[in-house]
Amino acid sequence: MHIINQELVDRFIEFVHNIKPSDKIAIFYDNDSDGICSGVLMFKALKLLGCTPIIFECAPHDEPKYYEETMKRMSQKGINKVFLLDLVVEQRHEVMKQLEKFAELVIIDHHPFDKNLTSKKTIFIKPPLYVIGINSARYCTSKQVFDLLSHVIDMSQLEWLAVMGIIGDYAFESWPDFLEHCFRKYEIKQEPDIYQTQFGKATRYLNYVRTIDNVEVKKVAEELLQIDDFGTAFSILAKYQRIEKVIEDFIDDYKKHTEEYPEKDLLIVHVQTSYKINSSVATQLSRRRFPTKTVITYYFTDGHVWISGRRQDGKKDMGDLLKKCTKGMTDSNAGGHVPAAGCSIRKEDWPVFKERLIKYSER
Structure with a gap:
């Protein structure tokens, strides 16, 4: 990997160097492991620099x-510095313009984008804008935050957070040297399946937190702010292992909730449970049972439908598919990567969405 836009990196470095203790900072992060770890890394680094954020929140999808x-x-609250991490905010560019009226923004993310929000008030950082030699989807936000902040401050004691972000976003194949170093440093045994290692288990548990609600995500993220070592983090996260059984039980009975379209290599799965396991079910069904099929999971809440799409063989771009299916729909939001994406639509648009999904799922 090589930096091709040092000016953008330098602008970030200068921005962080110029933050003063009197600045009022807000950090917003996504609710998955990459987003949470990104937020915790940013908060810890700013605190080490003597600038403690006053707002630290998970931005809800629903x-x-x-x-x-x-x-x-x-x-x-007089916020004048805002960090938005692992969030696809380009689709809310008008809101970002409103934020610019009273604050400077730093947006760090790795999802595909169709609008560059760079301005005098906004530093917009996505891999294609400043690096080459790596799959943009695999330069997850937590690793970007770790690398960018390493130009400003020693981040070596926080490597475990970057590892969890990498594993959580399935980016581990792109960072073998970094992970090898961290497994040795933290004396963690490696396994053929990285998700069976201590790092992998902790990451799984962290991802399960969002199946409860965003209040729980914020609670866990704030607990991680107080933790300096991976061992303590693992102990705190282990209690969320209980949600794994809920996911496994659903997967065992997935056929009861699934419409299959063999001629389209498509499964549409209704995941309506007490936990928001929609995304986790999509991931596990796709990885373990149907890597060569398109797996779509969904659930209803408050007049909206929340949808996840997964496909492991790369033959269908999930981000592109969901954007096509939601095109022109009022109050819709879609984005993601080739193997994994998500969207939300109004409940009344579900029949049209489903019709488009079947139509566009050609072999």
Whole structure:
């Protein structure tokens, strides 16, 4: 991997160097392991630099008006520096413009994008804008945050957070040297399946937290802020292993909830449970049982449908598929990578979405 836009990296470095203790900082992060680890890394680094953020929140996927409602609160608190991590905010570019009226923004993410939000008030960082030699989807946000902050401060004691972000976003094949170093450093036994290692298990448990709600995600993220070592983090996260049984039980009975279209290599799975295991079920069904099929999972809540798409063989671009299926739909939001993506639509648009999904799922 090589940096091809040092100017962008330098702009980030200068921005962080110039933050003062009097600045009022907000950090917003996604609710998966990559997003959580990104947020914790950023918070810890800023605190080491003497600048403690006053807002540290997980940005929910299932509250369409969240940013608009939060903007008023930020303005009232006098927020003037905002970090948005592992969040696809380009689809809310008008909201970002409103934020620029009272704050400077740093957006760090690795999802595909069709709009560059770079401006005098916004530093917009995505892999294609400054590096070559790596799959952009695999330069996950937590590793970017770790690498970028390493230009400013010694981050070596926080490597375990970057590892969990990498594993959580299935980016481990792109970082063999870094992971080898960390497994040795933390004296963790390696396994053929990285998810069976201590790092892998901790990452799985961290990902399960979001199946409860965003309040629980925020609680765990704030606990991680107080932790300096991986062993303690593992102990805290281990209690979420219980959710694994809920996921496994659902997968064992997946046929009861599934519409299969063999001629389309397509499965549509309704995942309506007490936990929000939609994304986890999609991932596990795709990885373990149907790597050469398109797996779509969904659930209903508050007038919306929340949808996850997975495919492991790369023959279908999940991000592109979901964007095509939601095109022109009011209050829709879609994005992601080739193997994994997600979207939300209004409940009344589900029949049209499903019709498009079947149509576009050609072999």
